[in-house]
Amino acid sequence: xxxxxxxxxxxxxxxxxxxxxxxxxxxxxxxxxxxxxxxxxxxxxxxxxxxxxxxxxxxxxxxxxxxxxxxxxxxxxxxxxxxxxxxxxxxxxxxxxxxxxxxxxxxxxxxxxxxxxxxxxxxxxxxxxxxxxxxxxxxxxxxxxxxxxxxxxxxxxxxxxxxxxxxxxxxxxxxxxxxxxxxxxxxxxxxxxxxxxxxxxxxxxxxxxxxxxxxxxxxxxxxxxxxxxxxxxxxxxxxxxxx
Amino acid sequence: xxxxxxxxxxxxxxxxxxxxxxxxxxxxxxxxxxxxxxxxxxxxxxxxxxxxxxxxxxxxxxxxxxxxxxxxxxxxxxxxxxxxxxxxxxxxxxxxxxxxxxxxxxxxxxxxxxxxxxxxxxxxxxxxxxxxxxxxxxxxxxxxxxxxxxxxxxxxxxxxxxxxxxxxxxxxxxxxxxxxxxxxxxxxxxxxxxxxxxxxxxxxxxxxxxxxxxxxxxxxxxxxxxxxxxxxxxxxxxxxxxxxxxxxxxxxxxxxxxxxxxxxxxxxxxxxxxxxxxxxxxxxxxxxxxxxxxxxxxxxxxxxxxxxxxxxxxxxxxxxxxxxxxxxxxxxxxxxxxxxxxxxxx
Numbered sequence: 001x002x003x004x005x006x007x008x009x010x011x012x013x014x015x016x017x018x019x020x021x022x023x024x025x026x027x028x029x030x031x032x033x034x035x036x037x038x039x040x041x042x043x044x045x046x047x048x049x050x051x052x053x054x055x056x057x058x059x060x061x062x063x064x065x066x067x068x069x070x071x072x073x074x075x076x077x078x079x080x081x082x083x084x085x086x087x088x089x090x091x092x093x094x095x096x097x098x099x100x101x102x103x104x105x106x107x108x109x110x111x112x113x114x115x116x117x118x119x120x121x122x123x124x125x126x127x128x129x130x131x132x133x134x135x136x137x138x139x140x141x142x143x144x145x146x147x148x149x150x151x152x153x154x155x156x157x158x159x160x161x162x163x164x165x166x167x168x169x170x171x172x173x174x175x176x177x178x179x180x181x182x183x184x185x186x187x188x189x190x191x192x193x194x195x196x197x198x199x200x201x202x203x204x205x206x207x208x209x210x211x212x213x214x215x216x217x218x219x220x221x222x223x224x225x226x227x228x229x230x231x232x233x234x235x236x237x238x239x240x241x242x243x
Numbered sequence: 244x245x246x247x248x249x250x251x252x253x254x255x256x257x258x259x260x261x262x263x264x265x266x267x268x269x270x271x272x273x274x275x276x277x278x279x280x281x282x283x284x285x286x287x288x289x290x291x292x293x294x295x296x297x298x299x300x301x302x303x304x305x306x307x308x309x310x311x312x313x314x315x316x317x318x319x320x321x322x323x324x325x326x327x328x329x330x331x332x333x334x335x336x337x338x339x340x341x342x343x344x345x346x347x348x349x350x351x352x353x354x355x356x357x358x359x360x361x362x363x364x365x366x367x368x369x370x371x372x373x374x375x376x377x378x379x380x381x382x383x384x385x386x387x388x389x390x391x392x393x394x395x396x397x398x399x400x401x402x403x404x405x406x407x408x409x410x411x412x413x414x415x416x417x418x419x420x421x422x423x424x425x426x427x428x429x430x431x432x433x434x435x436x437x438x439x440x441x442x443x444x445x446x447x448x449x450x451x452x453x454x455x456x457x458x459x460x461x462x463x464x465x466x467x468x469x470x471x472x473x474x475x476x477x478x479x480x481x482x483x484x485x486x487x488x489x490x491x492x493x494x495x496x497x498x499x500x501x502x503x504x505x506x507x508x509x510x511x512x513x514x515x516x517x518x519x520x521x522x523x524x525x526x527x528x529x530x531x532x533x534x535x536x537x538x539x540x541x542x543x544x545x546x547x548x549x550x551x552x553x554x555x556x557x558x559x560x561x562x563x564x565x566x567x568x569x570x571x572x573x574x575x576x577x578x579x580x581x582x583x584x585x586x587x588x589x
Contacts, residue, residue: 053476069328076482088477090470101470104463105482152481 002064004029004187005050005080005156010058012042012049019045020056021211027156032178032188034219036195036232037208043191044085046208047158050189051075051082063155077105081154085161087145091134095125098133098144102151111151117184118147121177139170146177150186157181158189163197175201195232199223207232247434252552258441258510259524260548261448262503266525267532267540268455269496274534275472276492278393279385282400284500285522286407287373289515291501292508293415295369296422301358305414306372307349313379314345320383341382345375362425370501377497380407381490389489404519411515419512422505444506451499452541468492524551524566531573 003026012020020042027033035043049056052072060067062080070078090098099118103111119126122143128136133144142162149157159178163171171194179201181188192198199205205222207215215222222228266284273281294304318341325333348371355364384403388395426439458465471478471488479485504518528547532540547566554565 051480072479073482073484076480082480084476084480088474088480090473090477092473093466093469097466100463101466101478101483102481104467148481 003027004031004063005189006059006061007046007050008059010046010049010056010060012045012054012056014045019211020049023058023208023211023213025206025213025216027187027189029155030182030185030187031204032182032190032202033204033206034190034192034198034202035206035208036192036198036222036228038231039193041208042211043208044160047082047160047189047191048084051080051158053082053084076152079153079155080158081149081152081156082158083142083145083149083160083162085164087141089133089141089144089148092132094130094132095136095144096129098148099125099129099151102148104152106151106153110153114151114153118150121150121180122147139166139174142166142170142174146174150181154186156187156189158191160191161193162190163192163194171197195228196223199233248556250433250435252556253549254435254437254441256549256552257545258444258548259551260545261444262507262521263525263528263547264541264544265448265451265499265503266522267528267544268452268537269499270525270529271532271534271537271540272455272468273492273496274529276468277381277385277389277396277489279396279400280393280526280534281496282397282404282519282522283380283407284496284525285518285520286404286411287377287497287500287518288504288507288521289411289415289513289518290376290407290504291369291373292422292504292513292518293411293420293515294372294501295365295505296420296508296513297415298352298356298360298365298368299362299422301356301360303352303356304369304372305410306376307345307352309410309414310372310375310379311345311349313376313383314341317341317379317382320387324387341379345379348372348375362423366425366505369505370498373497373501374494377493377500378490380497381493385493386486386489389486408516408519411518415515417515419514419517420508421512422508424509425506440506440509447502447506451502452537455495455537464491520563524548527567527570530570533577 005027007023007025010020010023011018023046025033035046037043045054048054050060052067052070052075062075062078065078067075090101099115100111103114106114124140125143125147128140133141136144146159146162162174162178166174175197178188178190190198190202199219199222202219204217205219206213207222207228215225215228223233266288270281270284273279290306294306297304318337321337321341322329322334352368352372355368380403384399385396388399424438424440425443428439430437430442459469467478467483468488468491470481471483471485475485478488503521504513507513524547525544528540528544531543547569550569551562551566555562558565
């Protein structure tokens with residue numbers, strides 16, 4: 001199986017401070033891969049650099065294309081899409097306009113079917129399609145951000161902390177939909193602090209600490225790993241409370 | 244004061260205000276999309292007006308040669324910035340836009356110029372010249388520094404204004420120019436006489452406002468421009484080229500500026516540096532609109548025009564002082580009402 005996204009020995013620095021050091025990862029077709037790790041481990045930085053928002057040193061290829069000379073707009077055109085941590089919606093425009101702009105690079109006929117698909121995945125968005133994006137609730141904004149990204153018919157969707165600040169019931173909804181994307185032929189690279197939920201839907205996982213991957217493997221193995229359980233899943237060895 | 248004088252002043256004020264409204268809208272548009280405060284807007288006015296005036300007398304304006312020169316620089320910049328990933332399509336596109344277009348325009352001007360060229364052709368040529376200059380101005384002066392702060396962009400903008408104004412002196416000389424009216428028709432309503440020229444001003448202003456509203460509300464490109472203004476990163480993430488958005492904004496602004504110039508040059512004599520003051524009045528309207536609101540800007544521009552007309556009647560020495568003082572209470576109110584916002588980084 002050839003990798004859809006392949007990242008090899010990537011370093012990312014903010015000035016002189018290296019936030020990501022020598023990281024390699026790959027995502028195959030129809031695969032859900034998650035990167036878990038504590039706040040500040042460098043997960044968001046890594047996703048942003050793969051998208052081209054931040055410069056990186058190292059090699060990234062996507063769908064057989066070297067990403068280095070491409071800027072964000074061209075990476076979008078190759079089928080790579082990022083739902084960023086802050087969602088970056090067009091707040092003063094309505095839901096439908098946001099979604100239509102998600103298909104900016106797509107032919108009009110294809111965009112119409114994409115729109116139907118997104119409305120089927122997120123019926124809530126259809127109800128609110130004339131509402132301004134900035135007035136939506138947090139969960140609806142996350143759905144809109146994902147819907148907008150899906151409108152571009154991506155091959156790989158990179159999700160940055162989709163559950164951040166959302167009510168548990170909405171988080172469950174969003175994770176269910178992420179799981180469904182696989183059947184639509186979309187691969188997912190998911191960055192999450194909610195490790196438990198992420199490991200449940202992912203095929204494989206990487207554990208990130210201080211800018212490096214310390215562990216990787218099938219999601220079930222990672223979930224069963226004692227160190228991971230103690231650090232990220234909230235299970236306890238000696239009966240003391242984490243919180 | 245009698246009613247007739249008041250009506251005259253109102254009419255005069257609204258005609259000028261309509262022009263300021265066009266310029267103010269262009270300023271808001273450019274600022275929203277690119278964060279550039281477009282000081283050279285006034286030069287687009289003068290270039291449009293005086294290029295048209297020169298064409299009307301059968302001369303070739305120097306602005307068309309400037310367009311060719313700027314196109315060459317823009318082409319060189321395109322090649323330089325794309326040097327690591329040059330491909331044929333990119334080079335061809337750059338050649339077509341930066342070399343072929345202005346050179347063809349130069350050829351067209353030389354072929355068509357003459358004392359008997361129809362007014363419509365002269366207007367079209369003047370518009371194309373200024374459109375090219377506006378487009379290349381963004382490519383040369385602003386696109387390479389598009390990510391910097393508003394202050395840096397403002398300083399670049401002042402630099403462009405000074406350079407273009409100096410070049411204006413070279414192209415048009417220190418003497419003022421005037422052009423033939425667009426139409427000699429006139430309508431009389433009571434004591435007021437509406438010339439074809441002033442009717443054209445109203446018509447075009449309303450037409451532009453409606454056109455912009457349709458463009459931003461209903462077309463894909465218009466929505467993409469709005470999206471760029473609302474959230475630059477979000478726009479890039481859906482594949483909208485923010486550089487293209489910037490070019491379209493500058494193109495629209497330069498065409499709006501040139502049209503304003505062509506509309507007023509039959510009414511008043513314009514000098515190479517007149518545009519700056521006219522642009523500044525559009526700027527006042529744009530500031531009153533907070534550099535974001537199109538309707539508020541349009542209304543403020545009409546108010547600026549009317550205040551100007553009345554103050555030039557009552558205290559003509561203080562005309563400009565009174566007009567520019569309008570901005571003070573607005574700035575005070577705005578700074579009190581709105582909390583200090585940190586500039587968005589992107």
